[in-house]
Amino acid sequence: MRRRSLCALAAAGIALAGCAFFEPFEAARPIGPCGFDAASLQFDGDALAQARCLLRPVAAGGVLSPAPAVLPDSLAALIGQPVGDLKPQLRRYLAARHIADAAIGGSLDAPLSRARDDDPASPAARYxxxxxTSTPWLGDATTFPPDDDPALNALARFDGPDAVAHVFVNRRGETLLGHDFGIPWRATQLETRRVGVAARGLFLHVELAQPRRRDPAGSARNDRIAPLPGFTDAQYARAALLYAAASARRGDWLIPAFHAALDEGIAGAHDDPQHFEIARFAAALERLRDTLAR
Ligand SMILES: [Zn+2]
Structure with missing residues (x-):
């Protein structure tokens, strides 16, 4: 999530050196290897093909695998498809567990943001x-603290009117609501530097807490070393719940995407998420759907 403050300001539309350096918009030409088309507000291909491009594994330094992602069948079968009776199922699930709207990105009854800064004629958030988070940065530490370390689970640091994402999930699976999924918000170079305001509202952003360390072979402030495994079971479980909640609000299953895939080939591209295991995400989603169906 590097250059957090600059990108937060850019997302808020404030001109500052760094994030305010907009590259020329190229609406007529697809952007990046996944081919984002600024007119149709989609990447190339059907929903599943888009997901396979946008979920390619991300190596250190933000280098993406050139081959399409191999998605578990259970996830591939959902992407872009109608959600059926997911919303009432989720309502029962949330009520039984006393999970508040704020913990899932907002009320299931509220609409998602729409592209072109909530233009009623534009599509609802699709991605x-x-x-x-790449935070906290542990510098030259030689190990990572355990996942229950308070420093790894502090969410207040992400709060504020310019929170860089919609929802933050710490290592324990607890959340902080930065913005309701109904609020158009940009958090990537693709949105802020290449597409412009048309992208605002098309993407929902979920930040999973992950500490980083400096690679001694790299620059003084690099944050290339991420823990392995990258995320906890609790984070996958909450990410799956957030995915389901957003999809229930849209009416069909959204297209999941990695930040690094959106930014691929764009100046200032980010390298996150590191070590995200799509199989564990899909398994968490399967467990959730099994529970919902009971
Ligand atoms: Zn990011």
Whole structure:
């Protein structure tokens, strides 16, 4: 999530050196290897093909695998498809567990944001973008603290009117609501530097807490070393719940995406999320759907 403050300001539309350096918009030409078309507000291909491009594994430094992602069948069968009776199922699930609207990105009864800064004629948010916070940065520490370490679970640092994402999930699976999924918000170079305001509202952003360390072979402030595994079971479970909640609000299953895939090839591209295991995400989603169906 590097350059947090600059990108937060850019997302808020405030001109500052760094994030305010907009590259020329190229609406007529698809953007990046996944081919985002600024007119149709989609990447190339059907929903599943888009997901396979947007969920390619992200190596250190933000290098993406060139081959399409191999998605578990259970996830591939959902992407872009109608959600059926997911919303009433989720309502029962949330009520039984006393899970508040704020913990799932807002009320299931409220609409998602729409593209072109909530233009009523534009599509509802179509993409759930997965990030890692790359925070805290542990510098030259030689190990990572355990996942229950308070420093890894502090969410207040992400709060504020310019919170960089919609929802933040710490290592324990607890959440902080930055913005309701109904609020148009941009958090990537693709949105802020290449597409412009048309992208505002098309993407929902979920930040998963992940500490980083400095790679001694790299620059003084690099944050290339991420923990392995990258995320906890609790984070996958909450990410799956957020995906389901957003999809229930849209009416069909959103297209999950990695931040690094959106930014691929764009100056200032980010490298997150590191070590996100799509199989564990899909398994968490299967467990959730099994529970919902009971
Ligand atoms: Zn990110």
């Amino acid at each position: 759930l973008v997965l990030h890692d």
